[in-house]
Amino acid sequence: MSSWYFAIGEQRHGPISTEELGARFQRGEVLPETLIWREGMEHWRALREMVVELDIAIPATPATTAVVSDSASPYAAPAANVPLQAAPVFGGNVVMAGLWKRFAASFIDGMVMMVVTLVMVMVGVMLTGGAAALSPQAFANDMMRGTLGLTFILAIYVVPIIVQAGYFTWMHASASQATLGKLAVGIKVARTDGQALTLGRSFGRWCAYFFLNLVSCGVTTLVSAFTVGLTERKQSLHDMIADTLVVDRWAFTAHPERQRRELGAVTWTIIVLAGLFVVAYIGFFVFAVGMAAMAGSGQ
Template sequence: MTQWYYSDYQRNRHGPVSGADLAMLHANGQLADDTLVWREGLAQWQPWHAVAGEMVAATPQPAPARASFATASTDAPADAFAGPYTVAEPRSPYAPPRAPVQRAADVYLDGEVVYAGFWKRVAANLIDSVIIGLLGMVIGAAIGGLLGAAFGLGGGLDTGGAVAIQGIVQLLSLVLTASYYGWFYTSVQQATPGKMAIGIKVVRSDGEGCSFWRGFGRYFAMFLSGVILCIGFLMAAFTARKQCLHDMICDTVVVDRWAFTAYPDQQREELGTLTVVVLVLGGLLFVGLVLVLMAGLAAIAGAGR
């Protein structure tokens, strides 16, 4: 019986297994079409879809435990992982979905694209705002403390020094926040933590990934969307590809995390439970802040009589 070896999502080799076992793994969704496989006689590793015809047909059954596969022998060619590959890791049916591991350059244009709507983007921004706010407080306090100590050692901290420290902290805060967006947009997930949680990502209009500097500049372009009475943000509810003004400026779109991948059928139009929960909590917080503000204004007005 022909023995086969295959690569996993961490570029580890597994096997030997029979062709029937490989066919069973593929039928169960645990072996993607681009997964690299090899058998004795092949000059180099090949993607599954190129050699699938050699496999023994088998009725799909529960996949054998990964632990039962021994590590591949050293007879497998050393260039096994020289090329791109995609493989879905075996996982529990209750585990959250995860984007397939692939090169950032692998863009699939033959499937439907689900663009992220206005409310999904609001929910993602609320989550990111909380994260950035917490990080900003910690970093700002640390930087402010260091600068304050430096000014103090230099002969005291007057009003001008305090203003200078505040200005430096605010400038660094802007740069770090823009870097937060730029770094996450250029990551494998192409999304900030907030967008990952909601299940959306930011890409170029042609599906390609964003560079760091494009993501960095997109953050500052968001100010333009806000300065015109937030009309730039509201444009996402009316434009064909649900783009905000800053998306149009930076040539980006916000899409479902499965868009432009080999699995476009896993995209979802609905908001999702987490999105609804975040929006409800954000709405309650907004109403609470408005009530507090109105109470404060009422108290000031009463004190002035």
């Protein structure tokens, strides 16, 4: 027999049997939207999603029945005003994304941008003649050498910057409010008042990040690591400038109880992979220095 728990507001109740949970639903103490959980479930789920297992039926309500006037045309365009993004819901604690979740998200996004850059380089080489463009004969030609140099500058510097600006601006202003990396670790970007970012503010946030690092040669990234790790609202410098927060994906929603403070499997996996990458890099550097020293001593 399963033991169930249910949440009303920020209070969790249980354990109770399946029969008792059904009885509470019949008495109206538990609603279809009430979050329930039992051992073996990965996440809390709304009761309406578990009706088959609970062997209960949710009656249809008049609100679920569409009313069409006799004069309405079946070919008319929908007139409902559907918002692109849900309005923020306030109440309950807001779990801020800490340093390690943000690092894992940045690592994933960095890999995405690296793959995009490599593809652009390959496309650029193909457009300038493929492997033949890298031959000694091609480099001997002034025009070919200039074309190839311009292609590499565009592919490695200019175009990736434009792609990054578009990627981070659009993804942070989208309905998910998150890049692929942030989606993977379960966080998002929001205004300090819970509102979603507009395209303009999202672009401004990226500009603040890019130009701060450009001017400081990356020093602001280290400063932001300290501010994210030590401040109460865990804001980086570009968050402070853009008036934004990085929070759990369930923050400012109707289900703040679904927020998680633990790092999660994806974040831990990225941290381990990043650690292995650093160890491999150090090992390669030591090996290269050792080989150079051996070559020098042999002369």
